[in-house]
Amino acid sequence: MLNSSFDAIVPMMCVGAGALVIMLAEAWRDRDERMPLGVLALIALAASGVGLALLWNRNATSFGVIVADNFGVFVSLVLVAVGVLTVLFSSQVIERDGLPAGEYYALLLFSIVGMMMMAMANDLLVVFIALEILSLGVYVLTGIRRDRPAGTEAAFKYFLLGAFSSAFFLYGIAFTYGVTGSTRLDRVGAFLAARSMDDNPLVLLALGLLLVGFAFKVSAVPFHMWTPDAYEGAPAVVTGFMSTAVKAAAFASFARVFLSAFEPFSADWIPVVWTVAAATMIVGTVVGVAQTNLKRMLAYSSIAHAGYLLVGMVAANQIGKAAILFYLLAYAITNLAAFGVVALIGTRERANDELQDYAGLWHSHPALAALMTVSLLSLGGLPPTAGFIGKWYVFSAAVSAGYYGLAIIGVLTSVISVFFYLRIVVMMYMADRTAAAPPPVSRAGMAALTAAIVVILYLGILPTQVLDLAAASIATIF
Amino acid sequence: MGFLTLTVALPIAGALLLLVIGNADGRRDAAIRWIALGVSVVVFAVTLIVWAKFDAAADGMQFVERRPWIPAFGISYYVGIDGISLLLVVLTAFLTPIALLSSWGSVERKVKEFSIFILLLEAGMTGVFVSLDLFLFYVFWDAMLIPMYFLIGIWGYDQRIYAAIKFMLYTMAGSVLMLVAILGLAYLHSAANGVYSFDLLRLYELEIAPQTQFWFFLAFALAFAIKVPLFPFHTWLPDAHVQAPTAGSVILAGVLLKMGTYGLIRFAFPLFPEAATYFAPYLALLAVIGIIYGALVAMVQPDMKKLVAYSSVSHLGFVVLGICAMNVQGMEGAVYQMLAHGVSTGGLFLVVGMLSDRRHTRLISEFGGLKNVMPRLTAGFLLITLASIGLPGLNGFVGEFLIMLGAFRWDPRFAIGAGLGVILSAVYMLWMFQRVYYGPVTNEKNAALPDLQPREWTALAPLVAVAVFMGVFPSVFLKPMEPAVQAVVQRLQSVQSLTVEGERRMELLSPSSSK
Secondary structure, three states: OOOOOOHHHHHHHHHHHHHHHHHHHHHOOOOOOOOOHHHHHHHHHHHHHHHHHHHOOOOEEEOOOEEEOHHHHHHHHHHHHHHHHHHHHHHHHHHHHOOOHHHHHHHHHHHHHHHHHHHHEOEHHHHHHHHHHHHHHHHHHHOOOOOOHHHHHHHHHHHHHHHHHHHHHHHHHHHHHHHHOOOEHHHHHHHHHHOOOOOOHHHHHHHHHHHHHHHHHOOOOOOOOHHHHHHHHOOHHHHHHHHHHHHHHHHHHHHHHHHHHOHHHHHHHHHHHHHHHHHHHHHHHHHHHOOOEHHHHHHHHHHHHHHHHHHHHHHOOHHHHHHHHHHHHHHHHHHHHHHHHHHHOOOOOOOOOEHHHHOOHHHHOHHHHHHHHHHHHHHHOOOOOHHHHHHHHHHHHHHHOOOHHHHHHHHHHHHHHHHHHHHHHHHHHHOOOOOOOOOOOOHHHHHHHHHHHHHHHHHHHOOHHHHHHHHHHHHOOO | OOHHHHHHHHHHHHHHHHHHOOOOOOOOHHHHHHHHHHHHHHHHHHHHHHHHHOOOOOOOOEEEEEEEEEHHHOEEEEEEEOHHHHHHHHHHHHHHHHHHHHHOOOOOOOHHHHHHHHHHHHHHHHHHHHEOEHHHHHHHHHHOHHHHHHHHHHHOOOOHHHHHHHHHHHHHHHHHHHHHHHHHHHHHHHHHHOOOOOEHHHHHOOOOOHHHHHHHHHHHHHHHHHHOOOOOOOOHHHHHHHHOOHHHHHHHHHHHHHHHHHHHHHHHHHHOHHHHHHHHHHHHHHHHHHHHHHHHHHHOOOEHHHHHHHHHHHHHHHHHHHHHHOOHHHHHHHHHHHHHHHHHHHHHHHHHHHHHHHHOOOEHHHOOOHHHHOHHHHHHHHHHHHHHHOOOOOHHHHHHHHHHHHHHHHOHHHHHHHHHHHHHHHHHHHHHHHHHHOOOOOOHHHOOOOOOOHHHHHHHHHHHHHHHHHHHOHHHHHHHHHHHHHHHHHHHHHHHHOOHHHHHHHHHHOOOOOO
C-alpha cells in the first residue's frame, strides 16, 4: 500500500530546493557580482530544521519507504546542525581559496539531502540511492580545489574505493532480496524473524556484503584505508563535513538495517562487529599517535571514534542504541569544531595543517586556541565535555550488555588518543611561535566555533535533556 | 546553595570572573593576583565555617545536598562530608591561598591564566572530596587533571612538557579502568534493584560476588595507587613534582596525592571489603617497600626538590600501611598523616621554591651555610623539616605513631619495616638540612641572599603554626574524624570476622590459583 503523504520528505525538499535556487542564482550571476549564497544555504537549512522539529513524534511516512520517525528526525537534526556550522566556516574559506561558491554550496546541500534520506530510508534500495546522492556530492567537494593535485588525488581515490563499496552494498541488497523477496526493511525483518534460517548461507552472505558496504562508509578497520588520504587531501572544511555528516548518516542507516531488519541474526553479526570495533579503536588511535599532519591525525581519530560508535552497535541494547545517537551528536559537533579551527587558520598558499604550524597559537589567537583545546579535550573524552558523556554512555551500554573486554579496550585506547590530542595542546600553549602567525578569523567562523563549544560544554554538564531525547528517539522503531 | 556547593562553586565563579577581565599586556596582573587570593581566602573562610558547624559526634554524612542530574541513570549531584572529607576540604582550602601567594614572586608570565587554573584546580579537588555520587566523583577526578596539566606544562621548569604529559597519561590510564568498574557497579545495582545508581551509600549496601569484587577492587586500587603513588607506580611523581612551578608542587604534594589515599578509604576498601581484606597484605607490602625505597632514593638526590618528592613516596607509604591495617589506630593515623604531610611537605616545597627563586638552582651542592645569611628562613625550614621527620610535638609524629601502632597490632613485621623508614627519613632530611644551612658560606652567590620577605612570611608562617598546633593539639583533628573512621573500620571488620572462610573463597577465585 502506498502512503502518499509528503510530510516525511518536506525537510529534505527544503534543503534540495535551496540547492536548486543556489545553482540557478549562480547561473544568472554576473561575473563580479557578489551574492549571499551562504545565507541562502542557511535559510534552506533553517527551514529544514523547522520542518524536522514539526515532524517530531509524528512518525510520518512517505511512499512507505521514507520514515520520519524520531530516530531519523534526530539524526537529520544533527545533519542540519553540521550543515549550518559547515556553511558558517565555509564563507571565509571560499573567499580565501577562490572556490566556486555556487557549486560548493549546491553540492553541500545536495549531499545533505542524500544524508537525510539515508537516515530515514526504510528500504534498502532507497538507502542505496541516498548513499549515491550523498557520495557524489562529497566526491566532488573533496576535489573542489582544482589547483591542488593532492585534492584531485584524494577525490579520485575516494571515488574509486567508494564505488567499490557501493558495489558490495548493492550485492548485499541483491542477496537480501533473493532470500526474502523484499527490500523493505520491515518486511525483511518480519521474514527473517518468522523463519528459522540460521544455516542459510545466502543470508549470511547478504549480511556480510552489507556489513562491508557500511564499514567502508563509516571507515571501520580494515576498510579504512581511503580515509586518511581523502581527509588529508580535501579542504579542511570539507573534511570536517565528511568526517561528521557522512558518518552520522551511514551510522543511522547501519543501525537501522542491522538492529532492526537483521536483528534476528544478531548472534551471527555481533562477534564480527565486536572484532571490527576493537580493531577500529586500536588502529585508529595507535596509528594516530604517529601522525604529524593535523588533518591526518584527526582522520585517524575519526576512525577511532567510529570504533566507539560500533561499541554501541555491539551492545545492541536500548542503552546502546540511544548511546549511538548521543555519541553521533557529540562527536559531530566536536569534530567539526576541531576541523573548523584547522580550516580557519590556513591561508591560500599554505594550509597550515602541520603540527608545527600550531606552535604558540595561544599567543597570537588566544580565543581560537582555547576553543580548539575544548574540542580536543572533548574528542579525548575528558569531563566536563560532550565527548566524556558520549563515551560514558557508549561504555555503559557495553558494560550493561556484558562486554567488559570491549569497554576496557575502549577506555585504554581513549587514553592513548589523549596523548595525541595533547600534542596539539602542547604545541599551542607550550611551544614558541616559529612560523608566521595565521590570518585573523572571520566573524562567522568565530561565531560558529563559539556556538559549537557552548554546545559541547552544555552536553557535557547538563546532558539530561538530550539524553532523554536520544532515548525517546529509539523508542519508536526498535 | 549549601556550604559545600559554595566551596566548589566559588573558585569556579572566581575563575570565570578572571576570564572576563581583559589583561592582554599584563597591566592588571596585580589586581588579578589579589582577586584570586581574595577568592581563595573566602573559600577557606567558608570551609572554616563548615568545620565550626560540623557535628563531630554524629555518624554519617553531614551538609548533604542532593539534586537529580541525569535521572535516567540514577546520577545525582550528591555531596556531603564526614570527618575525613571535612579535614581534607579544609586542607585544600588552606593550601590554595598559600600556593597562590608563593607564585607572586615566581610567576610573571600569563598571571591571569595561572590564577584561573589554580582556582579551577581548587574546585576540582574540593569536588573530589565532597562527592558522594560515583559519577560526580569521577567527573571531578578527571576534570581536575586538566588545570594541573596546564600548570605543569606552561609554568614549569625545563622538562615541563614531558612531565605534564606523563602526569596526565599515567593518571588517566589508571582512572579509566576505574570508570569501567564504576559502570559495572551501577549495572550490578540495576541487576539487583532494577534501577541504575551511582549513589555511594547505596552501593555500599550492594552484595557483590567475591569474583567481581576481586576485579573491581583491582581497578579502583590501581587508579588510587597511581595517584598516591604507591611503589612501583610512582615514576610520574618525581617528574611532575620537580618540573611543576612551586605553587603546583605545593598543591600536588599537599592535596593531589591525598586524593589517592582518600579514594582507598572512601571507595576501594568499603565498597569491596572482602577483596580489600584479601589484598591488604600485598598493598601493605608495596607500601613498606615504598617507604624504604623512597627514603633510600631521597637520600642520594642532589636536587632538593627531587629529594622532597621522593620523601613523599616514603611518607605516603605510611598512609597506605595505616589504611591496610584496617583498625582504628591505623586508619586514624593514616588520615592524620595525610593532613600532616600536606602541611609539612607543602612547606618544604615552599621553602625550596623560595631558594630556587633566589638562586635559580635547587642543587644541594650549590648551597651551604645559609643559616648565616638568612636565619629566619632557616628557622622556618628547620621546624618544617622536623615536622616532616616526625619529631614528637610536631604534626608528623602523631600520624606516624598511630600508624605504627595500628600496623603493629595487625602484623608486627610491617611495623618493623616501616620503623626503618622513620629512621631513614631523619637521615636524609637532616643531612640535607645540614649541607644546605650549616657550615661556612662556601658559594659566594649565597653571601648576599635576602631573608624572608613579608609576602613569604605570610605564606610560610601559617604552615609552621599549623604544624606545631597539629603536634600539640592532635585531638582537635582526631575528634571530628573518629566517627567516620569507626564506620569504615567497622564495615571492614564485620567482613573480616566472617572471612576466614571468605578468604579461602577469594583465593580459590584469584587467577593465580585457578588452573
